[in-house]
Amino acid sequence: METKIFSPEQIKAAAIDLAAGELVAFPTETVYGLGADATNELAVKKVYAAKGRPSDNPLIVHVADVATVKKYVAAFPEKAQKLTAAFWPGSLTLILNLKPNAFSKTVTGGLTTAAFRNPKNQVTLDLIRALGRPIVGPSANTSGKPSPTTAQHVNHDLNGKIAGIIDDGPTGVGLESTVLDLSGTTPTILRPGAVTKEAIEQVIGSIENNHHHVTAEEIPKAPGMKYKHYAPNAQVLVVKEPSEFRAAIAWAAKQELPFGVLATDDILGQSSDVRFKYQFSLGDSLTTASQHLFDGLRYFDLLPEVKLILAQGFSKEGLGVAYMNRLEKSAGQQYFTETN
Template identity: 40%
Template sequence: MPDADRETVLLAADAAGLARAAALIRDGGRVAFPTETVYGLGADAGNGDAVAGIYAAKGRPSFNPLIVHVADLAAARRLCEVPRAAEEVAAAFWPGPLTLVLPLRGGAPVSRLVTAGLDTLAIRVPAHPLAQALLRAAGVPVAAPSANPSGRISPTRAAHVMDGLGGRIDAVLDGGPCGVGVESTILSLAGDRPRLLREGGLPAEALEAMLGPLDRTPDAGSAPSAPGQLVSHYAPRGRVRLGVTAPEPGETLLGFGSAAGAAINLSEAGDLHEAAARLFDALHALDAMGAERIAVSPIPETGLGRAINDRLRRAAAPRD
């Protein structure tokens, strides 16, 4: 296993960088790589020591399961039971920013640390061409939560990963900025009804158009059934206040639409796609500015606005 204080190498998105990243993953290393949503911290999902290294690098609680990334639906079928509804959803939305929670296939080569002991697996097929190339070159299922310290702002650029995890992981494969900018939507098809576990880069309306109304019942227990469900998450260093039309003295305004005096505006045009793509980059920038109190303009609770508001509510939640 890599040493916790070793040098983290920045790899170019070329044939040599890709080959090095794939070899590191096969050898039990930890490599951050871009997806269309955010950068993920990847390791061989079947290697328990490598998966434990993800938790150690992030400071992530081991009861919080990980998403496994595979290159295509055929690879997902080798790990999970894929019911008919899941086949149809996958055909419509994979590759893309959708994670499916499915029953884990008996004997699947996945470490129990990945599932946090559950009998289900969170799995997705990313659309980013570099992520696709890495998965095919590595030849193993890759467990990959967001490549940031646990609870902090998710990374949408290689520099964000280096700032947060430099010295804790082996390498970062630099594929430029992520286009979607918020994590994948998580849908469970492991039970009797389709259940939305996390808003994300695929608007829930697109799923409901295919499946009908989704169950949004929160988990009854204290341990999450999928990633991204912790109450306090995605947090900048400053305290966050939401739905603000008039910031108080000393607050730094993160704007949306026609927000006068905003230090950073997620989208002056009020475009939710632009706002989602810029969200985590803006929170990193507010950290760099030293913002101690952050006011956020109201954002519509529709489409990608649901995912943006989900992340902001978790960023604003009380912290331990």
Template identity: 45%
Template sequence: MIPNGTLELTADPGGITQAADLLRQGLLVAFATETVYGLGGDARNSQAVAGIYEAKGRPSFNPLIAHVASADAAQRFVEWSDRAEALSAAFWPGPLTLVLPLRAGHGISPLVTAGLETLAVRVPAHGTARKLLAEFDGPVAAPSANPSGQISPTTADHVRAGLDGRIAAILDDGPCGVGVESTIVGLAGEPALLRPGGVALEQIETVLNARLHHHQPGDLLTAPGQLQSHYAPDAPVRLNARSRQGDEVLLGFGSVDCDLNLSADGDLTQAAANLFSALHKLNETGRPMAVSPIPDHGLGVAINDRLRRAAAPRDT
């Protein structure tokens, strides 16, 4: 536990400078990105990275994403390629993570990569995150800032509820805009979709002019966010529900009678931004949860991926 508790920092120049100083000391800082709040630690400092796993209760075989300030910064740590150049030019800064082979002399802690010879790296679009990375001037390992397997945080209050007293500070910059984590694309071999997310598969395939292989259940973990049970509320979750059963609360989409609606207008972008906040709110009821069908295209692919993991049997 942190002796004096978790600091609350505002996202102004003073707060950003203080957050960067804490990272340099090997301490952990939660900060907003456009996707969800990340729990940041110096990706070159094994003690700091171990602290991330400890604070989250995260399995050490589950690799982390390194956040950097620019594509040029990413190339200090990974072997670049034409495909990486094309995707970074199209989608960075933004909610896309690339998994690439590590460069010689990279300096990244092996705890970040879970012992793999690849690194997951991205350049976030969120203004405060980018200022923090520029101020820190180094790679920041940052999984979602929540206890492992639980609902991802899209506000500072979500972070505080799960990690207060376990981390040095929270850099509060309001709610996250995208609301689901980044899409992860593997480029260490043939291009592969390792996790759907904030950039739609169709957009990526258009840029690459190629179809992506899809990660399958039972495949080895090669990137963050591939555990089958994840984002899990306390009570059971039932998917593709047309109505409530028993004591359930209904999370809706479109024009339905429900307890909370991801998007009454059927807007997938709005639904993605609201997803984790809605799961948090309904989880507070302590009742089983039912979820309306979500179209499985565009951002709906990422939303359905998160919902399937929320509904999956809990990993032990």
């Protein structure tokens, strides 16, 4: 199969492929998603095959408006109304209880709930409207690898496996959406993102966090809770504090293994007198670091000689919660310490 690259002006052509049961990758403000008609079970099964994704890992359903969600859910609670008014379109995914047989088990992972998102990208909203049905949209990458933030990342992983990719340039946020479970008695964040716990609580009051890694016997209610995620080929070590980078680089240099440094400009500048060959800039702030984290991890994947990546950590506050959630998973929870 030849994977076509669609421009944003070719939405109708991309929608025709989706309607025919093909897969088309699409842009959002977070990462690129791998789209299929959510009402076509055979098309959705192709998503799992193309990504190599475990079949019990549920998919997020992307919609163009709240009215579409209401067609599928058993109830649309008041908190959902307040949250969609405040954050949709945007980087917030809501898990809601479904009507019986609303979607196939292929979409839900066998659960009675589904996750819904209204992305903040006009190209994709137009695509969903052109299709006339919601689309599933896990990240458009090989399962377990860093999520794609450009069409080129998608093409690298899925060229020849999907019908097309809509290229709308780099994504703005760079980290996947916040996933909030509204299907139980207490709203609970299952995956942190750019919409923070504090921002949500300003709208609906107290909520809980539950970012745990589920067991082999459990079915995850949201992506990223069970399986290996965001991992490049090289081992990642998180450097917790900026003051530790010089020691980390000196230690890595002694290992006689090519290593990369993934950090903000000030860290790279301060460490310039310590010899290291491979580096990738995360920009100048937590915001830019979040935008470029996956891009940086993928950059080092294109350098097979790099066996170790020293990556900058941030405080787990605000957006830092989501950034560290992804970085720690990419590192397998491994941190640099003076005793490494």
